[in-house]
Amino acid sequence: MTGDDPADPVDTDDPESGLAERRGLDETVVYQPAEDSGLLAEAAVAEAHGRVLEVGTGSGWVAQQIADERGLAVVGSDLNPHAARQARERGVEGVVADLLSPFRADAFDTVCFNPPYLPTDPDNEWDDWMEHALSGGESGRELIEPFLDDVGRALAPGGVVLLLVSSLTGYDEVLTLAEDAGFAADPVVEESFPFETLTVVALRRA
Amino acid sequence: MDVVCCPLDKADLELDVDERDDEEILAGTLTCTECGETYPIEDGIPNLLPPDMREEAAA
Numbered sequence: 001m002t003g004d005d006p007a008d009p010v011d012t013d014d015p016e017s018g019l020a021e022r023r024g025l026d027e028t029v030v031y032q033p034a035e036d037s038g039l040l041a042e043a044a045v046a047e048a049h050g051r052v053l054e055v056g057t058g059s060g061w062v063a064q065q066i067a068d069e070r071g072l073a074v075v076g077s078d079l080n081p082h083a084a085r086q087a088r089e090r091g092v093e094g095v096v097a098d099l100l101s102p103f104r105a106d107a108f109d110t111v112c113f114n115p116p117y118l119p120t121d122p123d124n125e126w127d128d129w130m131e132h133a134l135s136g137g138e139s140g141r142e143l144i145e146p147f148l149d150d151v152g153r154a155l156a157p158g159g160v161v162l163l164l165v166s167s168l169t170g171y172d173e174v175l176t177l178a179e180d181a182g183f184a185a186d187p188v189v190e191e192s193f194p195f196e197t198l199t200v201v202a203l204r205r206a
Numbered sequence: 207m208d209v210v211c212c213p214l215d216k217a218d219l220e221l222d223v224d225e226r227d228d229e230e231i232l233a234g235t236l237t238c239t240e241c242g243e244t245y246p247i248e249d250g251i252p253n254l255l256p257p258d259m260r261e262e263a264a265a
Contacts, residue, residue: 102254
């Protein structure tokens with residue numbers, strides 16, 4: 001809902017905003033940029049074109065990198081209203097949404113997603129915003145599956161999906177889901193960490 | 207924002223503006239032209255969660 005240039009600096013001087021106070025809150029309820037965010041940003045800055053959507057934008061940091069580095073208009077959506085607000089403070093067009101459900105057919109040329117992917121024992125679900133940001137359910141793929149089922153609808157012809165996949169979630173399993181959804185996958189960047197390997201794959205219609 | 211639609215039936219949304227700042231819509235309502243469901247815009251952010259999830263998310 002903004003006509004602003006996404007590269008515009010965010011107004012941090014509003015005395016009524018209680019920004020510092022909200023920032024404190026936001027760090028506990030909104031996922032902050034980490035290694036996976038950096039990897040997705042690297043791939044997205046290289047591959048993004050046209051109209052861009054970042055699903056599960058969290059703090060909006062990745063979306064902001066794409067907007068700043070590539071001068072593209074970026075929409076950041078998140079289930080968490082605190083995240084949508086934080087993304088907006090970064091100059092990203094924030095929307096509160098469940099995955100791709102409120103986006104039109106063919107609306108975006110690029111869709112980025114760093115999903116909540118940690119496999120989580122149902123007995124250990126802790127049910128707060130941070131859990132929503134991290135947990136991918138028992139398989140680690142509970143958000144990836146519905147995302148892949150619907151992303152083809154929102155993706156314009158010639159569009160690309162940039163999806164972060166962790167080895168914890170099962171790389172081969174995720175790629176099989178992507179193939180079943182009609183996509184061919186190419187790895188763009190990959191990095192290994194002590195407990196997981198992170199890969200950003202570019203998905204294009206097969 | 208011409209990229210959004212009703213999350214329930216993917217129909218067009220009609221915009222009613224309550225508050226505007228330059229070109230930015232700060233507050234208003236998006237109404238589905240098909241099912242009539244309404245979605246609020248608050249602080250410049252449209253909340254397009256389906257109604258059942260919106261209640262849950264407000265907690």
